[in-house]
Amino acid sequence: MTYRITPIAGIAALTLAAGAAHAEGELNIYNWGNYTSPEMIEKFEQEFDVDVTVTDYDSNDTALAKLKAGGHGFDIVVPSGNYVPIFIEEGVLMKSNPNEMENFGNVAQRWVDVEFDPGREYTVPWQWGTVGVSVNTSVYDGDINTAGLIFDPPEELQGKINVIPEMNDVMGSAIHYMGGEQCTTDREVLRQVRDKLVEAKPHWLSMAYGNIERLANEDIAATLNWNGASMRARLQNEDIAFGYPQTGYSIWMDNAAITADAQNVENAKLFLNFIMEPENAAMLSNFARYANGIEGSEEFMDDVMAEAPEINTPEELADAGYISKNCPPEAQKIYSQIWTELTK
Amino acid sequence: MARSFDVTRQPGFTMIAIACFVLLYLPIILLVAYSFNAGQSISQWEGFSLRWYVSAWDNEQIQDATIRSVIIALGASLIATSAAVLAALATTRTTPWRGQTVAFALINQPLMVPEIVTAVSLLIFFSMIKVWTGYTGLWYLVIAHAAFCIPFAYMPIRARLQGMDLNLEQAGADLYGTPIKVFRHITLPQLWPGILAGGMLAFVISLDDVVITEFVKSAGQDTLPTYMLGQLRRNITPEINAISTALLAISVLLVTAFFFMSRTRK
Amino acid sequence: MPDPISSTARTRAALLAPAMAILIFAAAGPLIIVVLYSFLTPGDYGGVVWDFSTDAWFGVLAERDFFTEQLSWADAHLTVFWRSIKLSLLTALLSFIFGFPTAYFIATRPRRSRDIWMLLVMIPFWTNLLIRTFAIMELIRNEGTINTVLIAMGLFTQPVQMLYTEFSLLLGMTYVYLPLMILPIYASMERFDFRLVEAGYDLYATRWQVLRRVILPIVKPGIVAGSILVFVPCLGAYVTPRVLGGGKQLMLGNLIELQFGQLRNWPLGAALSLTLLVIVMVALIFYVRTVGAEERGHG
Numbered sequence: 001m002t003y004r005i006t007p008i009a010g011i012a013a014l015t016l017a018a019g020a021a022h023a024e025g026e027l028n029i030y031n032w033g034n035y036t037s038p039e040m041i042e043k044f045e046q047e048f049d050v051d052v053t054v055t056d057y058d059s060n061d062t063a064l065a066k067l068k069a070g071g072h073g074f075d076i077v078v079p080s081g082n083y084v085p086i087f088i089e090e091g092v093l094m095k096s097n098p099n100e101m102e103n104f105g106n107v108a109q110r111w112v113d114v115e116f117d118p119g120r121e122y123t124v125p126w127q128w129g130t131v132g133v134s135v136n137t138s139v140y141d142g143d144i145n146t147a148g149l150i151f152d153p154p155e156e157l158q159g160k161i162n163v164i165p166e167m168n169d170v171m172g173s174a175i176h177y178m179g180g181e182q183c184t185t186d187r188e189v190l191r192q193v194r195d196k197l198v199e200a201k202p203h204w205l206s207m208a209y210g211n212i213e214r215l216a217n218e219d220i221a222a223t224l225n226w227n228g229a230s231m232r233a234r235l236q237n238e239d240i241a242f243g244y245p246q247t248g249y250s251i252w253m254d255n256a257a258i259t260a261d262a263q264n265v266e267n268a269k270l271f272l273n274f275i276m277e278p279e280n281a282a283m284l285s286n287f288a289r290y291a292n293g294i295e296g297s298e299e300f301m302d303d304v305m306a307e308a309p310e311i312n313t314p315e316e317l318a319d320a321g322y323i324s325k326n327c328p329p330e331a332q333k334i335y336s337q338i339w340t341e342l343t344k
Numbered sequence: 345m346a347r348s349f350d351v352t353r354q355p356g357f358t359m360i361a362i363a364c365f366v367l368l369y370l371p372i373i374l375l376v377a378y379s380f381n382a383g384q385s386i387s388q389w390e391g392f393s394l395r396w397y398v399s400a401w402d403n404e405q406i407q408d409a410t411i412r413s414v415i416i417a418l419g420a421s422l423i424a425t426s427a428a429v430l431a432a433l434a435t436t437r438t439t440p441w442r443g444q445t446v447a448f449a450l451i452n453q454p455l456m457v458p459e460i461v462t463a464v465s466l467l468i469f470f471s472m473i474k475v476w477t478g479y480t481g482l483w484y485l486v487i488a489h490a491a492f493c494i495p496f497a498y499m500p501i502r503a504r505l506q507g508m509d510l511n512l513e514q515a516g517a518d519l520y521g522t523p524i525k526v527f528r529h530i531t532l533p534q535l536w537p538g539i540l541a542g543g544m545l546a547f548v549i550s551l552d553d554v555v556i557t558e559f560v561k562s563a564g565q566d567t568l569p570t571y572m573l574g575q576l577r578r579n580i581t582p583e584i585n586a587i588s589t590a591l592l593a594i595s596v597l598l599v600t601a602f603f604f605m606s607r608t609r610k
Numbered sequence: 611m612p613d614p615i616s617s618t619a620r621t622r623a624a625l626l627a628p629a630m631a632i633l634i635f636a637a638a639g640p641l642i643i644v645v646l647y648s649f650l651t652p653g654d655y656g657g658v659v660w661d662f663s664t665d666a667w668f669g670v671l672a673e674r675d676f677f678t679e680q681l682s683w684a685d686a687h688l689t690v691f692w693r694s695i696k697l698s699l700l701t702a703l704l705s706f707i708f709g710f711p712t713a714y715f716i717a718t719r720p721r722r723s724r725d726i727w728m729l730l731v732m733i734p735f736w737t738n739l740l741i742r743t744f745a746i747m748e749l750i751r752n753e754g755t756i757n758t759v760l761i762a763m764g765l766f767t768q769p770v771q772m773l774y775t776e777f778s779l780l781l782g783m784t785y786v787y788l789p790l791m792i793l794p795i796y797a798s799m800e801r802f803d804f805r806l807v808e809a810g811y812d813l814y815a816t817r818w819q820v821l822r823r824v825i826l827p828i829v830k831p832g833i834v835a836g837s838i839l840v841f842v843p844c845l846g847a848y849v850t851p852r853v854l855g856g857g858k859q860l861m862l863g864n865l866i867e868l869q870f871g872q873l874r875n876w877p878l879g880a881a882l883s884l885t886l887l888v889i890v891m892v893a894l895i896f897y898v899r900t901v902g903a904e905e906r907g908h909g
Contacts, residue, residue, distance in 0.1 A: 028563035033571065033573065033576070053563060055561065061656055062558065062559070065656060066467065072480075072562055086655040163857075167872045206774045206857055206858060213388075218753065219773075337673065337675075339873065341685075343858070360708060361712040361716075368731065372737060374749060375737065430629065450634070450638055452842075457641065457883065460863060460883075461644055461879075461880070462637060464879075469639070499794050503797050503835050541728075541796065541797045569739065588737045591737070
């Protein structure tokens with residue numbers, strides 16, 4: 001039945017789509033899903049008369065594979081800090097010198113000279129956050145600033161724990177919990193880490209994303225989590241609190257950069273400069289619910305953001321944070337083995 | 345038994361069939377219900393509202409992705425079904441021939457290889473072509489989808505062909521002469537349920553594809569599944585429910601309309 | 611008797627050409643790249659380095675413990691292989707248990723309403739797979755619809771843990787692949803002549819005998835097609851295990867994806883994929899052989 005109409009409709013539609021519109025100015029952004037404020041994009045489009053297209057990816061690795069293969073058509077990409085050196089080494093980013101741009105002065109001091117892009121020759125801050133523990137305080141009322149909730153779970157939490165399936169974050173957390181440093185290749189430490197993880201796994205309900213809903217619904221009572229996600233869960237269920245593990249928690253930053261084979265370099269540069277404007281950076285934060293690393297953006301942010309304990313790290317726990325970095329292949333190899341063992 | 349002996353009856357079959365339909369529709373009912381949720385959640389009911397329809401209507405990215413999904417599925421299923429009909433005619437009811445195994449292996453190959461593998465190899469292969477030709481349009485996705493849809497379209501068509509009566513065709517061949525006429529007037533009408541089944545399967549399979557699309561797509565080519573995949577690690581809003589419900593409603597309406605039109609014409 | 615349509619080798623080739631061209635271009639051809647990759651060395655950050663190596667193939671079945679340096683079976687891989695095969699077989703079986711009676715039910719409706727029933731089967735599948743999977747998750751999660759109803763009815767006091775178990779995987783995959791079973795069975799049964807069944811009853815056959823001796827042999831091609839269509843994609847399933855398995859019930863598709871993603875070992879991913887391919891082929895050959903032998907036996 002339906003198939004009688006498809007030939008004409010299908011071919012017509014395809015022809016239409018193939019000859020897509022060519023606006024004067026174009027910009028193709030390749031970003032994490034649900035991460036780009038539509039309002040901010042609209043503002044950019046109007047200000048510069050540029051047609052912006054946003055396309056999504058769901059992991060740094062997918063993005064890297066696609067950029068490396070070529071022929072993708074993307075101008076802007078937003079890799080995480082620990083992936084930036086890889087992206088640079090693999091030659092998929094353009095040295096666009098954002099540090100010479102007009103708005104660069106707005107970048108907060110701590111985010112100017114970052115290890116993953118010293119002096120910011122390639123990237124500008126997009127959003128940053130932390131990896132900690134979200135806990136339902138009506139289920140567990142002890143100290144929440146410890147990764148022990150995940151790796152040595154107290155009775156109340158057992159069987160109600162989730163862990164995000166991010167190898168770097170989980171390994172980092174576990175290594176610090178066992179007294180090591182991120183990217184360690186110390187075999188003794190790693191053996192303990194493996195044993196600890198394998199021992200803890202039966203107490204975990206799942207290793208999955210999408211924990212905002214599940215926290216709010218109380219399907220899970222604790223999870224290794226990103227701070228922004230934890231805040232969103234708290235807005236739906238006030239019992240959810242975010243703990244910063246004292247043994248060490250990782251700090252990540254996603255960064256916008258221009259791709260090496262960008263077609264619309266000028267527009268891409270305009271865009272990088274644009275998102276370093278406090279008001280625009282605040283639009284990003286209000287949408288994605290993370291901090292942005294741009295000085296002066298706070299005053300444009302929603303109240304829930306400005307006051308959130310998830311976004312504003314408590315003074316006394318600030319030192320426990322470490323900036324997540326890319327581990328060398330030797331470490332990665334061992335971590336892979338542990339991770340396969342853990343997730344099998 | 346009140347009625348006379350029913351030869352088609354098998355004990356318990358109707359029960360299982362009904363259970364099957366219930367199972368099929370439960371999730372869909374939930375999905376539709378939550379599209380009217382007033383709250384942020386796809387799992388906590390907070391009252392009736394149309395807000396997600398409004399916000400989906402305003403969300404350009406979702407709309408583009410939806411339309412693109414449908415276009416690709418239409419194009420791919422059409423190509424795949426046509427190719428599958430021809431292939432099924434070529435491979436059914438013949439004596440064994442050289443190359444038969446190779447042909448079967450090729451047709452079924454997309455079924456045997458996990459998507460991620462095809463996806464990675466297509467990424468590498470298509471990227472080379474994209475760089476070489478400079479063309480980055482939607483056809484890559486349509487062809488990639490058509491390829492993995494072929495076995496899904498082929499199977500029911502072939503099953504149908506195998507169950508068909510050869511004598512009719514033979515008689516037709518004696519009367520009409522040309523194979524094309526025989527095909528049009530005898531084979532095709534009988535084959536139609538198989539083609540329909542195959543086409544529908546292909547359409548659905550294309551509509552669902554995530555992994556291959558994710559790897560093959562170029563800038564601005566998100567489909568609904570890849571758009572959702574991108575949201576998976578952050579948060580999914582009932583916007584998705586709203587757009588799915590709308591799509592569902594549209595297709596049900598269209599199909600019903602065609603159904604009745606084709607009926608009255610007969 | 612020669613078939614009037616595909617009698618000559620040349621027509622056959624012409625008929626096959628479009629399908630073959632598409633498949634070679636966009637499915638089978640690029641696979642050569644995968645074979646090639648499985649014999650290369652993993653790049654530090656994904657991708658491959660062009661150095662010949664058989665490490666990936668070795669790594670499919672064996673591993674060296676990073677601490678004790680001891681060589682052993684790759685226990686994790688074997689676990690995942692076994693789980694994938696087991697769950698795929700069970701899914702095919704479940705789909706058959708639900709799908710066959712449903713196809714039969716539809717095929718025995720009056721001719722006019724059959725199309726409507728088939729549409730009813732297909733409609734749920736016009737909704738995207740991911741969103742359907744999320745709806746299933748909503749049904750079976752601890753605070754979800756089914757548990758709420760069960761507890762309200764007083765059948766249980768505690769929610770039953772269904773999500774993130776093998777049960778949830780089976781349910782989800784059966785749901786996803788059910789039409790792949792129903793459609794081919796229906797297609798082969800739709801023209802079934804029930805006078806044959808009548809003849810069977812005239813000879814005093816029981817319903818079971820009629821089912822086994824008359825109906826099943828005729829719809830067998832449909833069942834075979836359906837089982838293959840369900841079993842094989844299940845083996846490489848990715849989305850359902852990821853959402854409903856909760857990441858703790860890895861299946862082969864996820865393991866392979868992991869190699870191409872976070873674990874950055876493309877050659878191992880390629881080798882694992884080819885291993886999967888071999889499993890599928892062995893299963894298919896076995897299946898075709900047994901079915902074929904049985905058919906000859908009956909003939």
